[in-house]
Structure formats: structure tokens, C-alpha cells
Amino acid sequence: MPELLTIDQAEKLGIDQVHDLYKKYVSRSEVSLLRSFGFGRDLVDSAEGAWIQLRDGRRLLDFTGGVGVLNHGHNHPRVLAARDRFQEQRRMEVHKIYLSPYVAALSHNLAALLPGDLNISYFPNSGAEAVEGAVKLAYKYHGGRRGTVLHTDIAFHGKLLGAGSLTASSEVHFAYPKLPGTDSFAYGDLESFRLALERHTDERGRSDVYAVALEPYSASTLRECSAEFLYEVRRLCTEHDIVLIFDEVYTGWGKTGRMFHFMHHPGLVPDVVTTSKSFGGGKSSISGYIAREPVFRKAYDNPRDVTLHSTTYHGFGEETATALEAVAVAVEEDFPGRAQALEAILGPGLAEIAARHPSLVAGIAGRGALHGVRLRPRAQLPAAVRDLIPVHLAKDPQAFAKLITSAVIAALYRDHDILSFFGSTQDIALIVSPPLVAGEKEARLFLDALDAVLDRGAPRLLASFAKEMATAARAAR
DSSP states (O other), rough: OOOOHHHHHHTTHHHHHHHHHHHHHHHHEEEEEEEEEGGGOEEEEEEEBBBEEESSSEEEOOOOOGGGGGOOOOHHHHHHHHHHHHHHHTTTOOTTTTTHHHHHHHHHHHHHEEEEEEEEOOOOOOOHHHHHHHHHHHHHHHHOOOOOEEEEETOOOOOSSHHHHHHOSSTSSSSSOOOOEEEEOOOOHHHHHHHHHHBBTOOOOOOOEEEHHHHSSSSSTTEEOOOHHHHHHHHHHHTTTTTTEEEOOOTTTTTTSSSGGOOOOOOOOOSSEEEEEGTTTTTTTOEEEEEEEHHHHHHSSTTTTTSSSOOTTTTTTHHHHHHHHHHHHHHHHHHHHHHHHHHHHHOOOOOOOOHHHHTTTTEEEEEEEEEEEEEEOOSEEEEEHHTTSHHHHTOTTTHHHHHHHHHHHHHHHHHEEEEOOEOOOSOOOEEOOOOTTTTTTHHHHHHHHHHHHTTTTTHHHHHHHHHHHHHHHHHHH
16 A cells, blocks of 8 residues: 555645655756745745734734635635535535525625626536637527637736637747637727727628637736727627637636626626636635526526536536635625725835835736836846856846846845736736735835845845745756
8 A cells, every 4th residue: 555645744744844845846947946045945835814924933914815716815714604504414415316405695795796687606616617618609699600719918817728719918928839810919909909809700790709818907918908898899899799708717806896897887798797706715725607697598498408517616616615605705795895995005005116216116916905016127137147147048038027026025024024927928927916914014025124124225135036946956856
């Protein structure tokens, strides 16, 4: 019988043992990457709200918001209580033969919260699956008679083959095979969108486009579509009977100051909206796509096609019960209002920091509790720093932006006990994305720390970070 590690043994592993196991069985490069920032040299003991407790006694302010997953923060007490209740009562987890009261209730609540006739829900496991399910629904809606799906030139819809086919971020840089019939248009550009439609319209005016996948707010690039653009896209999609999909995987559940970002615009209703990340309250691996009733009924609502789309864990009991409570918390604790309150502090605070550090800060952007700081690129790296970094990175035209942003993240972590991250490699920015349980105290701590880090200046920050990278690379070998 093989010697297997128990949960108790896993929890007692030291950092060197974790590194060894990762190098053997997970990813040597992941160890090297995370060690460069300092994260990879620590292990977490516990977490609550906006705070993380490390095994060595350090207490960290987590200002990443779990990269969209932790609007509720770590271990929200109501979310934990819902899961405890489910387990204590021995509720049934998953069974495809029985209908789920949790799926029924969760679908009802989503229909109540969303505008128009966005009434029909389906619950897969990840954001990419939700996007692929929405695209598949759109294709079926047209009976396979149309062959084109449009997306933007900065889109991030996931890393699976299907969702990755609609993702334009350089984060998915390898040339994987793509869905047939994808085409792109410039983000937020009406003329570009109209031209994309024209490219796929025949001489008789018949469109070959079955779906448009669009992020009303691009979390990876901190850009948002104008109201004018969104309303006109909606009008054109209606005119050509194209299924309009809004990807709100990151921005859902209050992040930008409305329950979903598109709800900033009265009367705007997509045909399908996708959600994930904070939908599960930071505990449940669940996503969803919610469709307008006529679209779903035409595509799937008949005995022959009712199981044409399904997942292994559809109706997973504890996951949907958790999402029920997570949605209730977002509503009752007014997550959109919390995001607006954070914006009132972070917006002016980041603007003041930008004004104090004009040689380093190129610009700021954001909405609600999702902001970013773009650091100013330079023509070339200082020679002393260039000699310390890998050759392939030194030749990267974005090398300075990546390195200075990484250096700031490392300094925030090392010197100020603040966890942060940077966004898409297509448009580098230090992302400021606190959980919505954070308040003024946490926002002020972050702003003061960022100001102090930038006071050190680029040469010192880069030199320190380059040395850490070199040390991490040697340790990972």
C-alpha cells in the first residue's frame, strides 16, 4: 500500500517540504515565481475578513480581494455557518435523479435581482465554463445556422480552449487551437463593432454572428465601455437577432458599485450574463450563466434537448447552498454601497499619490473597489538592474513595467505586510482590489504603505527586487 500523506501531516509540512513537493509534483516554475515576491517563502495559518495570519506570526492585509473571489473576505461567518448547517443536517450533496431545492431557490433569487427577463439559470463550476455554456447556448439558439462569435481585442474570458478562443489577453500567449468562427473588434469602439458585424453579413443582409461576448468593465485592463457603446451594441444585437453575452465573472456582486456592472445603465439587459468568483462567497466553487427566458426556451426547453448541456456537479448541494447565503450577504450587507464607500477613499487617495510621484506613476483608473495604478515605463532598464535579470526578460519591451510593478508588490509585502498583485500582462497595472468587507482603516493603511514604497524610487526598488529574483531562481533549481 502506498504511503499517503494525511490532512494532519499536510498541515504540519514546513515551507521547505512544501517547496520540495511542488518541485516534484506541481510546478518548479511556480515556486520560483512566488518566491520572487516573497509569497513563496511563507505559509498561511488562518485568514479572516481582509486579514491573513502567517505561521511565523505576521498579520497581512489582503488587498487582492482574492483576484475577484473574495468580495466577502476570508471565511465570512454567515457563509461558514451555512456550510456547517448543511453538513450537520446531512443534506445530500449531488444526485442527478432528484431536483434540488437549493438550485430552485438560487435561480429564483438571481431572477429577482437581475433586470428584465433574465430568469433562467444554470450552474457550472468556473467562470470559463459559464462563458462556454453561454456561447454554446447562443449557438444552439440559432440551431447551428450561424458560425461567428465576436469578442473584443482585450477580452479575458478564461483559459479553457473555448473560452481561451475568445480571450485576447497576452496572458494566453501560446497558440492553442481555437473555436472556428471567432473574430474581434476594438473594445468600446462602435465603428469597429459595426465593421465586425459587416464582415459577417451577406449581400442579403443576413448576419452570420450568433453571439457577442463582452465585458462591460474589463477587470484585467481597468477599462469600461461607455453607456453609448453598450446601448448601441444592445440595439444592433436585437436588430440582427444576435445573443449578447455580458461577462461579469469578476465584476459581479457589487465590485464596481452596482450588483452587476451593467446595472449602472438603466434599461440595459443582455441576453445572457455570466458570474463566478465571489458568487460562491469565497468558499464554493460555483459559477452561473443566467439567460433571458425566450433565448433559453428556444434553445433547450424541450424534452429532446433538456440534457444537451450538463455538468458533472450540476446541483451540487453544498455549493448552491453556499451561493444562496453568499448572495444574501451581498444584498443585505449592501456590497454595492461598500464598493462606493471604498471608491470615495481610494479614488482621491490614489490621485494624490500619483501627483506626489509623477516620475513613477503614469496614471490611475478604476471604479468602485476595483482600481489600478500604472507605473511609468522607461526606454530601458538601468544597467545595474539589467545585469541581474534573465536575458529573455531584459529584452521584453514591457520589462520595466513588469519589473517595477513587481518590485512595488514585493516591497508592499516585505516591508508593510500588504498582499497585492498586478493585472494582465497586456496592460500592466498594480491592481487595487480590496474585499468588500474592508473599510476606511484598511484603505488608509494601503494608501500610506503605497506612498511609502514609491518614496524609495525606482532604482532602489528594482535593485532589491532583482536580487530577490536571482535568489529565488537559484533556490528553485
